Amino acid sequence: MTAIVLPEEFWQGVDQFNQQEFYACHDTLEALWIEAVEPQKRFYQGILQIAVGCYHLGNLNWRGAVVLLGEGIGRLSNYQPDYGGIDVTELLSQSVNLLEALQNVGSEQVADFVRQLEAADSNDVVVGGEGVRGFPKLKGVDG
Structure with missing residues (x-):
C-alpha cells in the first residue's frame, strides 16, 4: 500500500494497546475513528474492535471477546500486509490464533484461559490445543 502517515494520537493508542490498556486504547482510537x-x-475500527x-x-466476557475479535479481524483483512507502519498481517495472525483458542476453550473455561494468558508474557501457552503468546501486540513493519 502507499505510505500513509497516521497522527500522533494513533501511536499513543498503539502504546496503550501494547500495554494491555485496552479501554484507554479504545478511547484514544475512537476519537480518531x-x-x-x-x-x-475502517482501519481504526478494526483495531478498536480487537482492542475491545x-x-x-x-x-x-467470552462472547463479547469472540464477537469483537472476529469483527476486527474481518475489517482489517484488506489492509494486509501493512498499513500506516503497522504489520497488519502479524496482528491478524495473533488475533486469529487467540480467537481460535477461545473458541476451542469455550466460555466455561474462560477464567482459566485468561489467567494463563496474563501469565504468558510472550511465552507459549497451550490452551485448547493452540499455542498462544499472550494478548495480541501491534508491531511496526520495521520490527
Missing part, C-alpha cells in the same frame, strides 16, 4: 474518512476509518475484544476477554 469518529473524525476519520476511508480508508483510515481483548478488554472483554480480560473481564471474562
Whole structure:
C-alpha cells in the first residue's frame, strides 16, 4: 500500500494497546475513528474492535471477546500486509490464533484461559490445543 502517515494520537493508542490498556486504547482510537474518512476509518475500527475484544476477554466476557475479535479481524483483512507502519498481517495472525483458542476453550473455561494468558508474557501457552503468546501486540513493519 502507499505510505500513509497516521497522527500522533494513533501511536499513543498503539502504546496503550501494547500495554494491555485496552479501554484507554479504545478511547484514544475512537476519537480518531469518529473524525476519520476511508480508508483510515475502517482501519481504526478494526483495531478498536480487537482492542475491545481483548478488554472483554480480560473481564471474562467470552462472547463479547469472540464477537469483537472476529469483527476486527474481518475489517482489517484488506489492509494486509501493512498499513500506516503497522504489520497488519502479524496482528491478524495473533488475533486469529487467540480467537481460535477461545473458541476451542469455550466460555466455561474462560477464567482459566485468561489467567494463563496474563501469565504468558510472550511465552507459549497451550490452551485448547493452540499455542498462544499472550494478548495480541501491534508491531511496526520495521520490527
